[in-house]
Amino acid sequence: MEEGLLGENRPLAGFLDADGIRDSVVALRDAFAAGPDVQVLHTFAAKAASLIPVLRLLAESGMGCEVASPGELRLAVEAGFPPARIVLDSPAKTRDELRLALALGVAVNADSLGELRRIEGLHSPGSASVLGLRVNPQVGGGSIGAMSTATATSKFGVALRDPGAREQVVQAFADRPWLTRLHAHVGSQGCSLELIASGIAETYRLAEEINGRLGTRRVTGIDIGGGLPVNFADDEARPAFTEYVAALRTAAPGLFDGRYDLVTEFGRSLLAKNGFIGARVEYTKDAGGRRIALTHAGAQIATRTVFMPDAWPLRVGAFDGTGRPRSGPPMVQDIAGPCCFAGDIVAHARELPELREGDFVTLYDTGAYYFSTPWAYNSLPRPAVYGFAGGPGAIRFAPVRDAQSLDSVAEESGLAHADALTVLRARTGDRTDGTAPDSGPRGNPPRT
The missing domain is CATH 3.20.20.10 (Alanine racemase)
Known part of the structure; x- marks a missing residue:
């Protein structure tokens, strides 16, 4: 938060522990x-x-x-x-x-x-x-x-x-x-x-x-x-x-x-424990007696967890708008994502300190498969990823992947071929305004 890697204008990012990855490699080799x-x-x-x-x-x-x-x-x-x-x-x-x-x-x-x-x-x-x-x-x-x-x-x-x-x-x-x-x-x-x-x-x-x-x-x-x-x-x-x-x-x-x-x-065993996701709570609401925190982390980066929550449960941490641990009595809350379908829930009925607009949640153990391989549902942009190393008071960050721009989203969605279908005709002489094709004077070939 202090480095500006997470905030209101940067509501989602993934983080990887470079030292932790090195340690995991050493543990594998030694074994x-x-x-x-x-x-x-x-x-x-x-x-x-x-x-x-x-x-x-x-x-x-x-x-x-x-x-x-x-x-x-x-x-x-x-x-x-x-x-x-x-x-x-x-x-x-x-x-x-x-x-x-x-x-x-x-x-x-x-x-x-x-x-x-x-x-x-x-x-x-x-x-x-x-x-x-x-x-x-x-x-x-x-x-x-x-x-x-x-x-x-x-x-x-x-x-x-x-x-x-x-x-x-x-x-x-x-x-x-x-x-x-x-x-x-x-x-x-x-x-x-x-x-x-x-x-x-x-x-x-x-x-x-x-x-x-x-x-x-x-x-x-x-x-x-x-x-x-x-x-x-x-x-x-x-x-x-x-x-x-x-x-x-x-x-x-x-x-x-x-x-x-x-x-x-x-793969997973080397990276999972060495990464986490940070996501901003954009809104909170109540429905049917349940508190729901709407965040920017959903099925687009936690696909397996959303669709198979019992097989891929994730631990969730609650933090305030400055990045410090949120305190207070536990409240049963759903942690929901930004995707436009009802099942986009990354954590169901979790007991956490009450989350508020502007707070942040962390999804732990997500160093493998989560933010590195996002799903482009709703044309949501890929989040930034940062690596970090060092101890308390001396943490250093480095960009691993920049956040995807909306220009990039448009380019990947065929912007360069925007007119490709509007100029396409199924049959010679077909019109795009719903009227019958004009065949021209009798005996003449139809206009194209």
């Missing part, structure tokens, strides 16, 4: 430090915070980057990740995407046997890309179906328990000496450590089977994905990366004996 013989490439899932300054911070912290689209690949390159530390995942890669990845030397995990055949037609022996195949161990789902990627009918990977699928995977590796990596990702929020570890253990057993049947170390690496869930209930970062590694060691101890290079793809 997987299993010995000098185990090579681990830790990649950050770009979709969790698709902001170039964030990606560059992670690159300079020694991370790699997992990308799932041409746009994310471009962001990773611009952020400075070396191609050898980038992994491309996606269930719908085009030939052009694959050509670019192979030309750059980016690692590629094929999502299906069909994609594997497509890569075979594009791959050349000179490519530096490490090539893998994603499998679905089909170990089941967690409490959030949309976040569970190892169910019987998941759209991701080759379903290992389907009839004949496992044999097809073994044969795929037998036929392609350049195929050297297996990839699996069981899920994330709502999935237990034991469930995730069981899926990775199944993938490890498949690697052992392939190498045993081929009589050579064809599979040299296993990409175990990410998926560590996040605690949204309080400030504690749990489960810890060390707990996840312990679960992996129990389920598949051979994973850490140095025979396989490992790749991880964590």
